[in-house]
Amino acid sequence: MEQKLLATIPGTRDILPEEIARWHLVERTAQDLFERYGFEEIRTPILEPTELFARGIGADTDIVGKEMYTFDDPSGRSVTLRPEATASVVRAAIEHYLTRGGAIRKLYYLGPMFRHEKKQKGRWRQFYQIGAEVLGSDHPAIESEVIEMLLALLARLGIEARLVVNSVGDARCRPAYVERLRQELLRDLSPFCEDCRRRAQTNPLRVLDCKVESCQPHIERLPKISDHLCAECADHFARFQSYLRDAAIPYEVVPRLVRGLDYYVRTAFEIVSGGLGAQNALAGGGRYDGLSEVLGGPPISGFGFALGVDRLVMVIPEEVGRRSEPKPDVFVAYLGEAAFRRGQEIARRLRHEGFWCILTFGGGSLKSQMRQANKLGARNVVIIGDDELARERYPVKRMDAAVQTDMSLEELLSQLRSDRT
Ligand code: HAM
Numbered sequence: 001m002e003q004k005l006l007a008t009i010p011g012t013r014d015i016l017p018e019e020i021a022r023w024h025l026v027e028r029t030a031q032d033l034f035e036r037y038g039f040e041e042i043r044t045p046i047l048e049p050t051e052l053f054a055r056g057i058g059a060d061t062d063i064v065g066k067e068m069y070t071f072d073d074p075s076g077r078s079v080t081l082r083p084e085a086t087a088s089v090v091r092a093a094i095e096h097y098l099t100r101g102g103a104i105r106k107l108y109y110l111g112p113m114f115r116h117e118k119k120q121k122g123r124w125r126q127f128y129q130i131g132a133e134v135l136g137s138d139h140p141a142i143e144s145e146v147i148e149m150l151l152a153l154l155a156r157l158g159i160e161a162r163l164v165v166n167s168v169g170d171a172r173c174r175p176a177y178v179e180r181l182r183q184e185l186l187r188d189l190s191p192f193c194e195d196c197r198r199r200a201q202t203n204p205l206r207v208l209d210c211k212v213e214s215c216q217p218h219i220e221r222l223p224k225i226s227d228h229l230c231a232e233c234a235d236h237f238a239r240f241q242s243y244l245r246d247a248a249i250p251y252e253v254v255p256r257l258v259r260g261l262d263y264y265v266r267t268a269f270e271i272v273s274g275g276l277g278a279q280n281a282l283a284g285g286g287r288y289d290g291l292s293e294v295l296g297g298p299p300i301s302g303f304g305f306a307l308g309v310d311r312l313v314m315v316i317p318e319e320v321g322r323r324s325e326p327k328p329d330v331f332v333a334y335l336g337e338a339a340f341r342r343g344q345e346i347a348r349r350l351r352h353e354g355f356w357c358i359l360t361f362g363g364g365s366l367k368s369q370m371r372q373a374n375k376l377g378a379r380n381v382v383i384i385g386d387d388e389l390a391r392e393r394y395p396v397k398r399m400d401a402a403v404q405t406d407m408s409l410e411e412l413l414s415q416l417r418s419d420r421t
Contacts, residue, residue, distance in 0.1 A: 010125070011117075011124055012126040019313070022313040024324070025316070025320075025321070025324035026130070026157065026316075027110060030108070030110070031108075031110075033156065034149065038106050039106040039107060041108055041109065043109065043111070046112065046114075047079050048082055048091070049079060049080070050070050050078040050079060052087050052091055053083060053084075055294050056291060057087060057263065060206075061203070061206075062206075062260060063261065066116070067083060069114045081114035082113055083113055083115045084129070084261070084306065085111070086261075086288065086291070087291070089107055089109065090292050090295055091295055093292070093297070099300050105135045105136055108130070109130070110128065110129065110131070111129070113126075113128070113129050115127070121277045122279035122311050122314060127309075129306040129308060129309065130306070130309055131285075131305060131307070132146060133302055133303070134302065134303050135302050137303075140236055140239040140240035140243060144243035144246070144247055145243075146285075146305065147269065147305075148249060150271065150307065151271075157312070157320060161282055162271070164269060164270050165252070165267065165268070165269045166225070166226070166253060166254055167225065167266050168225060168266065169228065169230070170266055170289075173230035173233055174265075176228065177225050180228065182200060185222070191218045192210075192218060193214065195210065195212070206260070208256045224255040225255060226253070237266065237267065257269070263288040264287060265286075265287055265288065265290055267286050269285060269305070270283065270284040271283040273311075273315050279311065285303070285305025286305075287302065326356070328376055329357060329378070329416055330347075330357045330382055330412075331369070331372070331378035331382070332382050333370065333381055333382065334359075334369075334383075335366060336386065338386070339386070339388070339389060340359075340363065343384050346409060350413070353417075358376060358378060380396055382395075393408050394407060394408075394409075
């Protein structure tokens with residue numbers, strides 16, 4: 001019987017070897033840079049108790065309300081594939097006393113996240129984030145430093161993007177603002193879309209984030225949170241901006257920026273890029289003092305961001321992406337079984353010395369092996385035939401210069417070493 005062909009679940013995909021170079025470039029650049037800024041990697045489980053997100057992200061958010069992959073595990077516990085990692089990092093900090101004694105911890109992570117969102121360009125149901133979180137400090141200079149690091153990463157990858165910032169207030173000033181917003185909305189809901197009408201009741205802040213065209217002029221007229229901040233939040237926001245200016249980081253204050261997770265207080269920000277379409281946010285983040293207490297922990301201040309790797313790889317310029325594609329140092333071409341065995345010896349030695357060496361098993365004509373070497377972008381091709389076996393000297397073709405020189409294995413090694421430096 002013919003079997004039905006199985007394919008990936010909608011919203012998920014395979015990242016194939018052909019495209020992995022860009023992913024590696026992003027991951028390695030981020031790891032290298034973040035470590036320079038004093039961040040350490042943390043790996044938390046992909047599967048977490050559902051309540052972690054229900055409490056941490058907020059029951060009224062889209063993520064918790066309709067996008068989580070939640071199920072009962074075989075022991076009957078409700079578990080969820082993480083839709084984000086900030087709640088997990090804070091849980092880990094509480095569980096392992098990471099900020100004991102007032103320590104400031106700078107942590108970063110990378111990995112898959114899961115949200116059952118409507119499919120769209122740049123939006124996946126399994127997507128990848130690289131994130132960084134600073135725990136244990138409420139200083140606004142931490143915020144500008146973390147943003148500086150994020151922008152430095154984008155600059156290294158050749159990506160141009162814009163920083164937009166806002167303050168969403170805190171437990172002291174936000175409730176009164178939200179109430180004001182609700183009253184304003186309820187005065188006349190008729191021009192708003194269905195989602196906004198619902199949110200006017202459940203989570204009025206989310207109305208500010210609505211993307212529906214016809215809502216835009218009406219949203220513009222709503223009261224702005226920046227006009228309703230308490231003195232402490234206003235001062236924090238002003239100091240944050242002064243640190244951004246000190247670091248010569250261009251930014252724009254967007255009073256409508258509210259973000260889709262409930263844990264934010266004070267500073268919120270996004271990095272947006274042209275060329276991404278409607279899903280234009282490359283990264284987002286902010287401050288989440290108070291999240292630890294919501295999760296049952298002690299007060300721990302927090303600030304961080306996550307960037308969408310799937311979106312990032314879409315906007316890496318062609319020439320930067322190409323530069324990152326690795327090329328083999330040597331392709332060993334051979335004719336006959338004895339030459340193949342010598343080829344294995346040579347490949348083993350080259351690899352042992354740290355060089356990337358390709359030796360195919362099929363062999364084939366010299367012409368077809370040269371074609372393969374070209375396709376792989378090999379820098380050098382070593383040719384082994386009967387004559388070379390006895391002489392222990394091999395024609396080595398430098399592919400970029402199209403010159404060929406006879407060399408012993410030791411001579412080849414010293415050339416490869418000097419090419420490397
Ligand atoms: P977020 O804004 O929900 O924040 O996600 C951060 C980034 O992840 C987005 O800007 C976007 O690039 C990417 N992203 C989100 N959803 C998708 C999707 N369905 N497909 C592709 N990419 C997506 C957070 O997750 C917070 N945990 C960030 C944070 C860290 N705040 C403080 N610390």
